[in-house]
Amino acid sequence: MQRWVHIAVVCNSSAFKTTLFAYVDGELVKSLAHNETYKLIGYE
Structure with missing residues (x-):
């Protein structure tokens, strides 16, 4: 199944x-x- 996902x-x-x-x-x-940090999953 496919569907549209909107990302902003x-x-x-x-x-x-x-x-x-x-x-x-x-x-x-x-x-x-x-000044906050956030680590994306899958990225170092």
Whole structure:
């Protein structure tokens, strides 16, 4: 079975802080703020 999956990455940047938001099919799955680290599965 195949289906469409919508993926969006939103970058909100200001002079003090940058935040990334990841959405899959319209639902927030991860947010990442300035100076935070996040390891992607399968990547070193």
